[in-house]
Amino acid sequence: MGRNTRRRRTPLATKVVAGAAALAVGGGGLLWADFSASAHEENPAHNRTRSATAQVATIDCPDVGQQISDVPDRARGEVDGELAALDSQITDAYKRLATTRRAQAGDARYVQNAILGPLKDRRKALIDRIQLEIDRAGGQADESLDELARCQGRPTDPPQDGDGQDDGDGQNQDDGQNQDGGQNQDDNGNGVAGPVAGDFIDIDDVEPRSRNSQNGLAANGDGGSTGTFTSDCGVNENDVFNSDNLIAAPGVDNGAHHVHDYVGNQDNDAFSSDEDLANADTSCQNQGDRSTYYWPVLRLQDGTEEFDANDLGGGAEGNIGRILQPAQAELKFVGNQRSDVVAMPRFLRVITGDAKSFTNGDANANSSWSCTGFEDRQVTDKYPLCPEGSQVVRTANFQSCWDGQNTDSANHRDHMAFVQQDGSCANGFQAVPQLQVRLVYDIPTPTVENGVVQDPYAVDSFPEQLHKPITDHNDFINVMGEALMNEVVDCINSGEDCQ
Known part of the structure; x- marks a missing residue:
């Protein structure tokens, strides 16, 4: 690894x-x-x-x-x-x-x-x-x-x-005996890592054309700028993992408390400077794309002891089991429904979704789970159970409106925004290429019988977030050269499909 x-x-x-x-x-x-x-x-x-x-x-x-x-x-x-x-x-x-x-x-x-x-x-x-x-x-x-x-x-x-209801002292008014059916225990009463049976749903039980969240999945590019640019950066064949977060916790070891997959830029730890990123190798076929694309790993909880089984961010913080490599990692940039797009500034940082959305609420949540062959059915707060021959799909469509000035902001969100309901950017914001990440996984479908999940899969998370699917999130730092970014913009604005 x-x-x-x-x-x-x-x-x-x-x-x-x-x-x-x-x-x-x-x-x-x-x-x-x-x-x-x-x-x-x-x-x-x-x-x-x-x-x-x-x-x-x-x-x-x-x-x-x-x-x-x-x-x-x-x-x-x-x-x-x-x-x-x-x-x-x-x-x-x-x-x-x-x-x-x-x-x-x-x-x-x-x-x-x-x-x-x-x-x-x-x-x-x-x-x-x-x-x-x-x-x-x-x-x-x-x-x-x-x-x-x-x-x-x-x-x-x-x-x-x-x-x-909480009465303000950390205990519930029912003396804490809430029958929520949400705990994981083995036959001896020992706690084991989440998720729980209630975190899964059969994809057949999801309504078509459904997604219980407002953020992200209404794809741009239907009107104003209809082209696409696809960057092929592999599926982390180089096994680049760490539990840092260069955007949210720069300079802090184990700032994420969970492990990330990285594709694209190969120098992605908490101590990487913009200069480091600019000079790093890349896994992208187009060597002009040194951008870093990263997301929390998925693990199959089958008893495998991974390289990080005893490490912070890994097994020592509840992230256990075999790390699953995506079968596909599709990175596509699309346009805006109402206008042309402008170039992203180099080193623009964008976080989509919220790693703490189980406790924070869904205001910034942008999780989307589905199965191949059923992608008109999207769920935010459940892991899908896919039929035989179908694969698990994670989708993340990023914010695509930029404030025109900043590559980051104090809370790492205010400099970027999603399009408005009509597809346009709010006053003062400019449309930039929208990154859409689609990850596909070959995962044995867990069975759920009598409240028991056999060999479940789960996204890595902060320990207190209990591996909930709604905590899925995705991160991006633009490290494309000026010539390549201009090519991306030209392809999108002219309606071409490029890579």
């Missing part, structure tokens, strides 16, 4: 101690199970999941990064580092939640007193530092950020009636 060999600076806040053995996050936050302990058992826990009742399943914290929009450029590095430290705090707290099941059962206030209360204090200290760094750089920190320090416990799925 290809891994970065550059010497890496690991801030103390990112060093979450996972324990002596590979740990797998309990699907509902009940336990981080030691899989080495169950490997010799007759029915090992790694190949099935079962629904069970739950107390607090996971930790739900306000996303501070999404609330920050005015950060002076010279403070962005420090602020991004503090935001990554906030993520590590949540990971650490989730680990504590997952390993104290017995204590929680004996003390109704344990989660609040031992986990959520201390977490709030730690978050408040980092938020204060973020505000100070913004002020020192000449910006004006938002005092309301203080309100984002408090987190709460929540069940895997929202309660179906009024009895499960």
